[in-house]
Amino acid sequence: MPRSDNKTVPTGESVERFLSAVAPASKAADAQELDALFRKTTGFEPVMWGPSIVGYGRYHYRYKSGREGDFLATGFSPRKAALSIYIMPGYADFGDILSRLGKHKLGKSCLNVNKLADIDLDVLAELICAGLEDLEQHWPVDPT
Numbered sequence: 001m002p003r004s005d006n007k008t009v010p011t012g013e014s015v016e017r018f019l020s021a022v023a024p025a026s027k028a029a030d031a032q033e034l035d036a037l038f039r040k041t042t043g044f045e046p047v048m049w050g051p052s053i054v055g056y057g058r059y060h061y062r063y064k065s066g067r068e069g070d071f072l073a074t075g076f077s078p079r080k081a082a083l084s085i086y087i088m089p090g091y092a093d094f095g096d097i098l099s100r101l102g103k104h105k106l107g108k109s110c111l112n113v114n115k116l117a118d119i120d121l122d123v124l125a126e127l128i129c130a131g132l133e134d135l136e137q138h139w140p141v142d143p144t
Helices: 015-020 025-042 121-136
Strands: 046-049 053-062 068-076 085-087 111-113
Touching: 015 025, 015 046, 015 053, 015 111, 025 046, 025 053, 025 085, 025 121, 068 121, 085 121
Parallel strands: none
Antiparallel strands: 046 053, 053 068, 068 085, 085 111
């Protein structure tokens, strides 16, 4: 069976070191707040995936084609343009929750927000849980 050659893999790098280097200070504060929210909501310890994604939990996938691999279950990246939040595996429609979230943009498999002040963090926590529950319907999620 073909294994995936995912570019985004766990690195073993320090999450704390990564978060402490985020700039500017306002984005660093948002990243620290997201880390606390993800830890509380998921109960998982964070792991760095690639050079800039903080991941919580992981899952192993195996498609009918035989391609398989591992990927983070949920997480975020404090990117230069916006905070990218990886919570929607793409299996379910979360429109009802997203309509209550606040100012955001949807990417292919992520949610982008400029700053946390633009969104409702309780709704984000609800969305994280819904995304994990939906993912669990397809692939078992393991804590990292």
